[in-house]
Amino acid sequence: MITQPSKSLSPAEADAFGRELDALRERVLADLGQRDVDHIRRIIRLVRYTETGGRVLLHLGVGPLTFVLGVTALGASKILENMEVGHNVMHGQYDWTADPALDSKTYEWDIVADPAHWRHSHNFEHHTFTNILGRDRDVGYTFLRVSKLQRWKPLHLLQPIGAAVLALLFQWGVALHDVHLDQTFTGRQSFAELRRRAAPVLRKAGWQLAKDYLVFPALAMANAPRVAFGNLLANGIRNVWTFAIIFCGHFPDGARVYRQAEVVDEGRGDWYLRQLNGSANISGGRALHVLSGHLSHQIEHHLFPDIPAARYPEIAPQVREICTRYGQAYNTGSFAAQLGSVAKLLVRNALPTPA
Amino acid sequence: MSTPDAGLGRRVQAAGARLAAAASRYWFLDRHAEFWLRELGSTWSVTASRARVVDVIDETSDTRTLVLAPGGRWPGHLAGQYVPIELEVDGVRLRRCYSISSGSARPGARRISITVRRVTGGRVSTALHQLRRGQVIGLGQTGGDFVLGAPASPIPTKLLLVAGGSGVTPIIAMIRDLAAGAPRDASAPHGRDVVVIHASRGTGDAIFSTELASLATRFRWLRLHARRSDDVATGGRLDATGLRAMVPDLADRETFVCGPPGLIDVVTQAAVDLGAGHRVRHERFVAPAPRLVAGDATGAAAPATVALLRTGTQVVAAGPGPLLAQLERAGQRPAHGCRIGICHSCRCRKVRGTVEDTLTGAVSSEPDQDIRLCVSIARSDLELAL
Numbered sequence: 101m102i103t104q105p106s107k108s109l110s111p112a113e114a115d116a117f118g119r120e121l122d123a124l125r126e127r128v129l130a131d132l133g134q135r136d137v138d139h140i141r142r143i144i145r146l147v148r149y150t151e152t153g154g155r156v157l158l159h160l161g162v163g164p165l166t167f168v169l170g171v172t173a174l175g176a177s178k179i180l181e182n183m184e185v186g187h188n189v190m191h192g193q194y195d196w197t198a199d200p201a202l203d204s205k206t207y208e209w210d211i212v213a214d215p216a217h218w219r220h221s222h223n224f225e226h227h228t229f230t231n232i233l234g235r236d237r238d239v240g241y242t243f244l245r246v247s248k249l250q251r252w253k254p255l256h257l258l259q260p261i262g263a264a265v266l267a268l269l270f271q272w273g274v275a276l277h278d279v280h281l282d283q284t285f286t287g288r289q290s291f292a293e294l295r296r297r298a299a300p301v302l303r304k305a306g307w308q309l310a311k312d313y314l315v316f317p318a319l320a321m322a323n324a325p326r327v328a329f330g331n332l333l334a335n336g337i338r339n340v341w342t343f344a345i346i347f348c349g350h351f352p353d354g355a356r357v358y359r360q361a362e363v364v365d366e367g368r369g370d371w372y373l374r375q376l377n378g379s380a381n382i383s384g385g386r387a388l389h390v391l392s393g394h395l396s397h398q399i400e401h402h403l404f405p406d407i408p409a410a411r412y413p414e415i416a417p418q419v420r421e422i423c424t425r426y427g428q429a430y431n432t433g434s435f436a437a438q439l440g441s442v443a444k445l446l447v448r449n450a451l452p453t454p455a
Numbered sequence: 456m457s458t459p460d461a462g463l464g465r466r467v468q469a470a471g472a473r474l475a476a477a478a479s480r481y482w483f484l485d486r487h488a489e490f491w492l493r494e495l496g497s498t499w500s501v502t503a504s505r506a507r508v509v510d511v512i513d514e515t516s517d518t519r520t521l522v523l524a525p526g527g528r529w530p531g532h533l534a535g536q537y538v539p540i541e542l543e544v545d546g547v548r549l550r551r552c553y554s555i556s557s558g559s560a561r562p563g564a565r566r567i568s569i570t571v572r573r574v575t576g577g578r579v580s581t582a583l584h585q586l587r588r589g590q591v592i593g594l595g596q597t598g599g600d601f602v603l604g605a606p607a608s609p610i611p612t613k614l615l616l617v618a619g620g621s622g623v624t625p626i627i628a629m630i631r632d633l634a635a636g637a638p639r640d641a642s643a644p645h646g647r648d649v650v651v652i653h654a655s656r657g658t659g660d661a662i663f664s665t666e667l668a669s670l671a672t673r674f675r676w677l678r679l680h681a682r683r684s685d686d687v688a689t690g691g692r693l694d695a696t697g698l699r700a701m702v703p704d705l706a707d708r709e710t711f712v713c714g715p716p717g718l719i720d721v722v723t724q725a726a727v728d729l730g731a732g733h734r735v736r737h738e739r740f741v742a743p744a745p746r747l748v749a750g751d752a753t754g755a756a757a758p759a760t761v762a763l764l765r766t767g768t769q770v771v772a773a774g775p776g777p778l779l780a781q782l783e784r785a786g787q788r789p790a791h792g793c794r795i796g797i798c799h800s801c802r803c804r805k806v807r808g809t810v811e812d813t814l815t816g817a818v819s820s821e822p823d824q825d826i827r828l829c830v831s832i833a834r835s836d837l838e839l840a841l
Binding site: 134135136138148196197198199200208210219220368405 | 477478480481482483486487489490491494502503543545546547548549792793795797798799800802814815823824825
């Protein structure tokens with residue numbers, strides 16, 4: 101939510117804005133050290149213990165209590181691994197440590213999406229062309245209408261259902277994102293090219309499905325149906341949570357999209373302004389920040405994608421102060437408020453915009 | 456044995472290995488194994504080599520020996536070789552090579568030692584000096600050809616070992632080897648004839664001086680000359696004249712010298728002058744500094760030679776722009792993305808050389824460092840893993 105729109109800045113003002121943010125970035129980078137590595141290792145330790153604990157409860161337990169506890173622990177583990185560990189490590193936030201376990205180029209995450217695809221479509225395309233219509237394929241993920249600047253099509257009427265389905269199957273949406281399925285439907289991409297792009301995804305998905313629905317259940321023997329169902333639920337929990345956090349990142353009321361013509365000759369300050377005005381934060385406690393992989397600080401993440409995310413809450417007051425001085429809106433709100441505004445947006449844009 | 460069967464067996468084996476590697480990767484098996492091994496405090500590792508510090512011995516005021524127990528199976532090494540040591544300093548894993556100061560060890564050996572001088576401002580040596588018993592460090596692969604003889608061939612009988620400062624570390628390993636293999640009866644005639652010149656600044660920083668003196672007393676075949684550059688009574692700093700006076704049969708000896716560049720030059724030149732340059736082997740601890748290219752008035756870097764290690768080629772990085780643009784102009788196609796330092800797609804390993812970060816102005820000569828080509832400019836010749 102924003103209370104009033106951002107001021108339009110002159111080139112000189114935008115430049116000064118950029119330089120202040122650059123200086124903030126340098127201060128943080130110079131301060132990185134043992135505590136940042138210790139943090140991510142603590143999270144990784146939490147991921148391992150909750151995964152092991154969750155699976156033990158599912159495999160060896162009987163009855164509904166151990167099932168619920170097991171699914172909760174496993175779901176929490178998957179959420180942390182996906183968001184605080186996987187997404188942040190693959191951004192290169194910990195490359196400076198030279199620890200091979202934290203290397204962005206080799207990290208493999210526990211969802212069906214291929215890391216190389218993700219690094220290309222997210223790190224490069226989404227973070228460079230954030231919210232530019234026609235360039236950032238995260239704007240509505242090519243099938244949802246999230247801005248009235250996007251042309252309305254009759255299929256958009258179904259988009260509330262489409263969004264709900266995407267939420268339940270979100271890891272598959274992420275996996276297919278760089279495969280450009282939509283372009284094959286519209287004829288812009290050949291089937292041969294689709295097969296080539298999809299090959300790593302099919303490979304990864306095959307191993308993931310085997311792990312969750314063949315191997316682990318087989319190891320559980322009598323508890324096989326319980327384990328398979330528990331894995332399905334844990335994956336579903338992770339899917340819905342990541343969907344909710346990510347959709348609150350760029351679609352709440354006040355976050356703007358850009359036309360390509362508006363971003364010609366973008367200076368560094370203008371780039372920062374687009375990152376700021378296209379993103380939205382979620383206010384909350386430490387648990388929310390960690391479980392969201394610090395995407396509760398989507399603004400700070402988009403300004404500084406390769407700074408360790410645990411630093412975002414520390415620098416948020418300084419970012420906010422700089423924004424105030426330059427008349428820029430700082431979009432933040434509670435989880436309920438931001439998610440509610442996203443739901444309203446999806447419903448509103450499902451209908452054609454009145455002329 | 457018929458060929459088709461053997462071929463099939465090999466193919467099955469190769470397919471099996473590929474399947475195992477894929478399973479390990481997609482089911483996170485090695486990641487889990489690594490994590491739980493570390494949680495249990497073990498030095499075993501599936502992917503890395505580690506060692507536990509079992510003893511700490513202060514040799515001089517600024518030099519310390521660390522006795523290490525390798526976690527995995529020690530591959531074995533010859534006296535004079537080095538091992539890369541990996542240590543995390545303020546969150547960053549740094550790696551430096553240290554000569555192994557204990558003698559040769561067979562595969563499976565349980566103890567090795569390194570002797571480290573604390574360098575002012577040296578991040579790794581300072582951190583090594585803060586290690587206590589029980590702590591764990593990383594080990595790389597042993598290497599180096601500064602050894603007394605090839606593994607299968609005998610050690611030459613007439614030797615000259617010249618050690619300067621911390622250069623005594625591989626030399627003491629060689630002497631400990633020789634002492635361990637020497638006959639118990641020191642008075643028995645023996646073909647071996649070893650002259651050791653131990654050079655240091657003062658007596659206080661002569662590492663292992665007591666041990667060397669006692670070995671020289673025990674073994675007739677070992678003659679020790681101590682040279683302290685700040686003590687004229689010992690002859691002062693070693694020069695060619697002094698060297699020839701101490702070792703008149705220099706040309707007949709296999710010479711091994713390790714120490715500061717000046718010492719290496721003196722010994723090498725003296726041998727070359729006597730036509731015995733081929734009998735001198737040396738070990739440098741300080742790599743020759745890469746030629747630094749100064750910028751011009753506009754701040755642009757002068758052309759630098761960039762060695763691309765993966766393809767084995769060399770290009771000249773010249774003209775305006777960061778390394779990415781320069782390499783593209785030289786006909787290369789490095790991976791890239793946003794080209795503004797955000798997405799890390801152009802990240803690659805700089806094995807050697809000095810670069811400047813165009814966003815921060817920071818200049819770094821750290822070896823084996825990852826850099827983003829789109830925001831780096833060369834400040835010296837470079838070696839890139841491209």
